[in-house]
Amino acid sequence: MPSSTDPGRPDPDPTVAPTRDGRPVSDRGDTVCVIGAGASGLTAVKNLREHGFGVDCYERETGVGGAWNWRHDRSPVYASTHLISSRPFTQFPDFPMPDSWPDYPHHSQLLSYFERYADHFDLRQHIWFGTEVVRVEPVEGDRWDVTTRSTGGYGPERTSRYAAVVVANGHNWSPKLPRYEGMEGFRGEVMHASSYKDPAQLRGKRVLVVGAGNTGCDIAVEAAQQASHCWHSTRRGYWYAPKYVLGRPADQVNDTLLALRVPLRVRQWLYHWTLRLTVGDLTRFGLPKPDHRVYETHPIANSQLVYYVGHGEITPVPEIARFHDRTVELADGRSIDPELVVFATGYLPRFEFLDPALLGDEGGQGRPRLWLNAFAPGHPTLAVAGLVQPDSGIFTLSHWQTVLFARLLRARAARPERAAAFAQRVTARAGERYSGAVKDSSRHWFEVGHADYLRAVERALHELEGGK
Amino acid sequence: MTDRVMRAREWARPVRPARREVLGSVPQLEQGRPPLLFVPGFGHGAWAFAEHWLEHAAGRGFPAYALSLRGHGGSEPAPEATLRAYAHDVVQVAAELPRRAVLVGHGAGALVVGHALARYPARAAVLVAPVLGGWSTLGAALRRNPAGTLPAAFGGGLRLTPRQLFSRELPDADARRYADRLGRAGRRAQWALLNPDQPEAAVGRPPVLVLGSPDDQVVPLSALNRAARRYDSAPLLFPGMGHDLMLDARWREPIDALLDWLDKEPATRPGA
Ligand SMILES: Cc1cc2nc3c(=O)[nH]c(=O)nc-3n(C[C@H](O)[C@H](O)[C@H](O)COP(=O)(O)OP(=O)(O)OC[C@H]3O[C@@H](n4cnc5c(N)ncnc54)[C@H](O)[C@@H]3O)c2cc1C
Numbered sequence: 239m240p241s242s243t244d245p246g247r248p249d250p251d252p253t254v255a256p257t258r259d260g261r262p263v264s265d266r267g268d269t270v271c272v273i274g275a276g277a278s279g280l281t282a283v284k285n286l287r288e289h290g291f292g293v294d295c296y297e298r299e300t301g302v303g304g305a306w307n308w309r310h311d312r313s314p315v316y317a318s319t320h321l322i323s324s325r326p327f328t329q330f331p332d333f334p335m336p337d338s339w340p341d342y343p344h345h346s347q348l349l350s351y352f353e354r355y356a357d358h359f360d361l362r363q364h365i366w367f368g369t370e371v372v373r374v375e376p377v378e379g380d381r382w383d384v385t386t387r388s389t390g391g392y393g394p395e396r397t398s399r400y401a402a403v404v405v406a407n408g409h410n411w412s413p414k415l416p417r418y419e420g421m422e423g424f425r426g427e428v429m430h431a432s433s434y435k436d437p438a439q440l441r442g443k444r445v446l447v448v449g450a451g452n453t454g455c456d457i458a459v460e461a462a463q464q465a466s467h468c469w470h471s472t473r474r475g476y477w478y479a480p481k482y483v484l485g486r487p488a489d490q491v492n493d494t495l496l497a498l499r500v501p502l503r504v505r506q507w508l509y510h511w512t513l514r515l516t517v518g519d520l521t522r523f524g525l526p527k528p529d530h531r532v533y534e535t536h537p538i539a540n541s542q543l544v545y546y547v548g549h550g551e552i553t554p555v556p557e558i559a560r561f562h563d564r565t566v567e568l569a570d571g572r573s574i575d576p577e578l579v580v581f582a583t584g585y586l587p588r589f590e591f592l593d594p595a596l597l598g599d600e601g602g603q604g605r606p607r608l609w610l611n612a613f614a615p616g617h618p619t620l621a622v623a624g625l626v627q628p629d630s631g632i633f634t635l636s637h638w639q640t641v642l643f644a645r646l647l648r649a650r651a652a653r654p655e656r657a658a659a660f661a662q663r664v665t666a667r668a669g670e671r672y673s674g675a676v677k678d679s680s681r682h683w684f685e686v687g688h689a690d691y692l693r694a695v696e697r698a699l700h701e702l703e704g705g706k
Numbered sequence: 707m708t709d710r711v712m713r714a715r716e717w718a719r720p721v722r723p724a725r726r727e728v729l730g731s732v733p734q735l736e737q738g739r740p741p742l743l744f745v746p747g748f749g750h751g752a753w754a755f756a757e758h759w760l761e762h763a764a765g766r767g768f769p770a771y772a773l774s775l776r777g778h779g780g781s782e783p784a785p786e787a788t789l790r791a792y793a794h795d796v797v798q799v800a801a802e803l804p805r806r807a808v809l810v811g812h813g814a815g816a817l818v819v820g821h822a823l824a825r826y827p828a829r830a831a832v833l834v835a836p837v838l839g840g841w842s843t844l845g846a847a848l849r850r851n852p853a854g855t856l857p858a859a860f861g862g863g864l865r866l867t868p869r870q871l872f873s874r875e876l877p878d879a880d881a882r883r884y885a886d887r888l889g890r891a892g893r894r895a896q897w898a899l900l901n902p903d904q905p906e907a908a909v910g911r912p913p914v915l916v917l918g919s920p921d922d923q924v925v926p927l928s929a930l931n932r933a934a935r936r937y938d939s940a941p942l943l944f945p946g947m948g949h950d951l952m953l954d955a956r957w958r959e960p961i962d963a964l965l966d967w968l969d970k971e972p973a974t975r976p977g978a
């Protein structure tokens with residue numbers, strides 16, 4: 239396989255011009271830089287190599303797998319985490335998970351999957367572990383200066399110049415923690431779900447779980463089994479979809495309908511109807527009625543939550559109004575007395591190493607404005623991989639994003655007119671959405687429907703390759 | 707190039723797992739060469755490669771494996787198997803190997819490999835006496851072996867005769883022994899041979915080698931040329947040999963040529 243550069247420690251090369259502030263830069267030629275060796279970074283390395291590019295990947299942790307590597311300090315997984323997307327939707331499209339695995343594998347299986355992916359495609363030789371990217375700056379000729387240092391901040395910084403950059407730093411590691419009046423004075427324990435690892439942390443305690451994303455629902459279920467009492471606070475009603483419907487993994491049933499191109503309205507109707515037949519009317523348990531149609535919030539896949547609510551092991555409660563020293567006051571005026579409050583309120587994407595304007599986020603709102611959630615107007619050699627919140631597995635999406643980017647980089651050399659036309663489409667279509675209507679929430683601005691999204695990527699690939 | 711990104715039907719209806727037989731032979735010393743995965747054609751099992759080729763390849767430094775497609779050899783019975791299920795079996799075994807593999811398909815196993823290449827970025831592929839299907843395959847089979855082929859056209863078993871599979875150099879006893887081990891492919895897969903879906907484009911652009919014999923009584927020379935043209939190459943030919951190049955008397959020549967090609971091909975050289 240042609241490789242434009244040999245892998246090797248990018249040592250500063252004194253023959254190259256220094257950066258603006260006078261530090262030496264080592265020129266890595268046509269090599270592409272990938273930030274992060276989670277699932278998205280790994281597939282970026284593999285697909286770029288497969289298209290003939292040299293790659294330097296920087297990973298601040300000591301292993302691959304990103305969020306799925308429970309050894310990492312910032313891993314959001316807890317002991318019981320199982321997938322919410324079933325196997326066919328979760329595996330990479332060109333590297334299946336073993337037939338012997340269950341429909342919904344455990345997080346340790348995911349880690350071993352990514353480790354095998356890295357070994358099978360010989361990716362580790364391109365990854366610099368324990369190395370954190372601290373700055374990414376555009377330089378002349380659509381190239382990039384990437385500054386790294388050892389994780390933890392000690393040791394000197396080094397700057398290397400790359401032909402292109404893939405940002406694959408993940409978006410589930412920086413906790414989103416809401417603030418409430420009186421929170422500082424609360425005498426109980428407060429934690430974010432990111433530090434929840436093991437059910438022993440809940441054992442025998444009165445626990446309040448806040449938020450009904452998949453994390454909140456999983457933790458509420460564990461609290462139902464372990465805690466002496468579990469309250470579950472949500473600021474709206476949700477559709478709690480079981481993991482199995484009609485005898486099959488629910489996402490497989492949904493895609494049967496998608497394959498038949500059944501319109502969204504009809505799918506929503508069918509879904510409401512199936513839920514009515516299975517979990518039934520949830521308001522009789524005291525759960526609020528959903529304020530939206532199904533698919534309008536990020537889907538919850540949890541068969542057990544409703545079960546434990548029905549057994550009285552989870553008490554649904556409304557939003558928190560304020561904290562007192564030993565109690566928590568709820569929006570309906572009730573007071574409860576938890577010993578432990580777990581905020582499962584999600585995560586925020588962060589790109590501290592990059593000027594937000596480069597990603598079209600001029601106001602620094604933390605919401606990049608990209609095409610296909612991946613391509614930045616005016617920066618044809620920059621791509622973000624994995625900045626999607628799909629209603630399904632994310633890895634297939636990252637795979638195709640990076641295939642598209644590799645083809646684009648190739649087109650820049652071989653068919654510049656096609657690359658130019660692609661750049662125009664990036665500018666014209668930045669901010670495009672790939673889902674039906676969604677509830678406005680800090681987590682939904684990058685929600686995508688996997689079918690809408692993948693069809694858009696497929697079209698982009700065909701347009702780039704001069705198909706239709 | 708047409709990349710199929712959205713595969714709702716495939717995801718919604720995953721192939722049902724089936725227990726698979728995999729035979730292997732690995733070199734005493736790991737030499738960094740890519741593993742080979744041999745895929746037998748319809749009616750054959752992993753045994754056909756275990757006879758000579760696996761050990762020979764391992765002797766030359768290549769970890770070598772062969773699987774039996776479901777319903778064949780020591781794998782689970784699967785009378786309703788489809789081509790898609792066969793391709794699934796190949797990709798499953800390939801992905802379980804420690805490193806990116808070279809896929810080698812024989813006979814209709816080459817068609818299965820063609821489909822597998824669209825779902826797994828093999829390091830390279832080798833098509834040995836490939837039966838890629840279509841009506842011309844049936845025509846050729848009918849001309850050479852009407853009695854064995856006709857029942858197949860009506861859903862019965864395809865019977866290949868020893869003389870179609872082996873040259874006269876192979877002792878009769880061996881030929882009979884091998885022919886006795888032949889099974890049959892699933893009915894649906896056999897039908898699909900007549901009118902197979904064109905495989906999607908291979909992922910990862912593997913180099914492809916075609917080899918066969920001009921005296922093959924199953925695959926005519928014109929079919930070999932056609933198969934090779936699809937991959938912009940010309941077939942490597944071993945005159946005088948029968949369809950089952952891995953079992954025939956001179957089995958050493960084609961496997962050596964195959965391994966020589968892998969040794970020279972940049973994509974499969976150690977360290978690539
Ligand atoms: C509890 C939980 C369960 C989930 N379940 C599913 C599921 O069932 N299916 C699904 O598809 N998704 C699921 N997800 C979503 C999850 O985010 C993705 O599966 C996946 O981890 C995304 O991969 P990624 O590579 O984009 O990001 P990550 O896995 O977060 O990897 C990013 C990597 O980049 C590194 N990095 C970050 N910044 C830097 C820097 N400055 N320098 C160097 N390295 C850096 C990080 O160390 C990390 O290794 C789940 C998430 C959570 C929290």
Ligand SMILES: NC(=O)c1ccc[n+]([C@@H]2O[C@H](COP(=O)([O-])OP(=O)(O)OC[C@H]3O[C@@H](n4cnc5c(N)ncnc54)[C@H](OP(=O)(O)O)[C@@H]3O)[C@@H](O)[C@H]2O)c1
Pocket residue numbers: 319320321322323410416431448449450451452453454456472473474535536557582583584585627679680681
């Ligand atoms: N088993 C699994 O595989 C699994 C497990 C966990 C997570 N995940 C995935 O990981 C990602 C993150 O999931 P997550 O559950 O951690 O986060 P999330 O999906 O962002 O959910 C956060 C929840 O907290 C609520 N919330 C946010 N801010 C709040 C505030 N200020 N006050 C009150 N409530 C607030 C949200 O309500 P709104 O509805 O108003 O936004 C939502 O219910 C998702 O992609 C998820 O699918 C998968």
